[in-house]
Amino acid sequence: MDDELGAALRDHFRRAADDIQPDAALLRRLRDTATASREPSPGRVLPFRRSGDGPPDGFGGLSGRDPGIARRRGLWTVAAVAAAVAIVALVFTVQPSAEKKTRPADRVVPASSPSTPGAASPLPSPPPGKLNPTPKPTRPSGPGKPHGGGDMPPSRPTGGPADSAGPQQPGGPSVGDRPPASTSSPHGIPPSSTAKP
Amino acid sequence: MSTQETRGAADTFEEFVNATAGRLLRTAVFLVYDRHLAEDLLQVAYERVAKRWRRLADGDPEAYARRVLVNLAIDESKRRARRRDLPAGSVADLDRIAGRGPQPELPADGELDDALRALPAQQRAVVVLRYWCDLGEREIADALGISRGTVKSHTARAMAALRAHVREGRTHGR
Numbered sequence: 274m275d276d277e278l279g280a281a282l283r284d285h286f287r288r289a290a291d292d293i294q295p296d297a298a299l300l301r302r303l304r305d306t307a308t309a310s311r312e313p314s315p316g317r318v319l320p321f322r323r324s325g326d327g328p329p330d331g332f333g334g335l336s337g338r339d340p341g342i343a344r345r346r347g348l349w350t351v352a353a354v355a356a357a358v359a360i361v362a363l364v365f366t367v368q369p370s371a372e373k374k375t376r377p378a379d380r381v382v383p384a385s386s387p388s389t390p391g392a393a394s395p396l397p398s399p400p401p402g403k404l405n406p407t408p409k410p411t412r413p414s415g416p417g418k419p420h421g422g423g424d425m426p427p428s429r430p431t432g433g434p435a436d437s438a439g440p441q442q443p444g445g446p447s448v449g450d451r452p453p454a455s456t457s458s459p460h461g462i463p464p465s466s467t468a469k470p
Numbered sequence: 471m472s473t474q475e476t477r478g479a480a481d482t483f484e485e486f487v488n489a490t491a492g493r494l495l496r497t498a499v500f501l502v503y504d505r506h507l508a509e510d511l512l513q514v515a516y517e518r519v520a521k522r523w524r525r526l527a528d529g530d531p532e533a534y535a536r537r538v539l540v541n542l543a544i545d546e547s548k549r550r551a552r553r554r555d556l557p558a559g560s561v562a563d564l565d566r567i568a569g570r571g572p573q574p575e576l577p578a579d580g581e582l583d584d585a586l587r588a589l590p591a592q593q594r595a596v597v598v599l600r601y602w603c604d605l606g607e608r609e610i611a612d613a614l615g616i617s618r619g620t621v622k623s624h625t626a627r628a629m630a631a632l633r634a635h636v637r638e639g640r641t642h643g644r
Contacts, residue, residue: 282601285582295491307520
C-alpha cells in the first residue's frame with residue numbers, strides 16, 4: 274500500500290513540477306539578491322515581491338530569526354542593564370546620606386561618662402540627636418543604689434567652670450562620703466540624713 | 471580579493487543559480503504550497519548560500535540551499551500557526567466548513583494535493599524530501615536536523631494521514 278502511495282506521490286510531484294518553472298524575472302531577482310548579499314552596501318534593502326507578510330519580516334536576517342524578536346530582546350537587555358545601573362547608583366547615593374544621619378548619634382555618648390557599668394541611672398538619658406556639651410559631672414551614682422531626686426532640677430546652672438572642680442568619684446560615693454552640696458542642698462535636707470550606711 | 475576573482479566567483483554562483491533555481495523552486499512550492507512565498511523563501515536561501523559561497527563552493531551548495539529552504543518553510547508554517555492569521559486547514563476543509571461538497575471533477579491527483587496541504591509542515595517536508603528529492607532517511611535527518619527515528623515516525627504518520635485522506639476523499643466523491 275505504501276509502495277502504491279509512494280508511486281502516486283512521485284507521479285503527483287512529477288506532473289505538478291511541469292507547471293512550476295522559474296521565470297526570467299525571478300532568476301534576475303535571485304541573481305541580484307546574491308550579488309547584493311555578497312557585496313553589501315549600507316542602507317540597501319533587498320527587494321521582495323510581497324511586502325505584506327512572510328519573509329521580509331520573518332526571514333530578513335541571516336540567522337532566520339524574526340528581527341522583531343531580536344529587537345525586543347535587545348530592548349529588554351538594554352532595560353535590564355539600565356535598571357541594574359540605576360540600582361547601583363541608588364545604593365551609592367543612599368549610603369553616604371545614611372552615614373551622615375548616624376554620625377551625630379555617635380557623638381551623643383560622652384567620652385567621660387561617670388556611670389559605672391551595671392549601675393542604673395535614675396535620670397532619663399538625653400534624647401538621641403540632642404547634644405549636651407556639658408554632661409553633669411556632679412551626679413554621683415553608686416552601684417545598684419540610685420540617688421534620690423533624680424527628677425529634680427539641678428540647683429545651679431551647669432556649664433560653669435566650677436563644675437569641673439566638684440568632687441567626682443567614679444564608682445559612686447562610698448559609705449560616709451559626703452555627697453556634694455549641690456545635689457542635696459535644694460530642699461534643705463542635711464547631707465548626713467541622705468546618706469545611708 | 472581582486473576584481474577578477476570576484477567576477478569569477480560571481481559567475482560561478484550565477485551558474486549555480488541558473489542550474490538549481492528550477493529544482494529548488496519546485497521543492498519550495500511543494501513545501502509551502504504557495505508560489506509567492508516559495509519564491510521569497512528561495513530568495514532567502516540563495517542569499518545565505520551566497521554569503522557562504524566560498525566555503526560551500528567545494529561542497530554541495532544545493533544540499534545546503536535545500537536544507538535552508540526546508541527549515542525556512544517549517545519556521546514559516548509555525549509562525550503562521552502561531553499568528554493564526556491564515557487558515558491552517560486544507561482547501562477541502564474550507565469547502566466542508568463553507569457547506570460546499572467535494573468537487574467531483576477533481577482528479578485523483580487533486581485529492582493527493584489536498585492531503586499534502588493538510589499535513590503538518592515537518593511531515594510534509596519529510597514526504598517532499600523522500601518522494602520528490604529522492605533523499606534517504608539519513609539525508610532527510612541531516613536536512614531537518616532530526617534523528618532517523620523521527621524521520622521514520624514522521625514518514626509513517628504522513629503516509630497514514632495521506633492514505634486516510636485519499637480514502638475519505640474517494641468515499642465522499644462517489
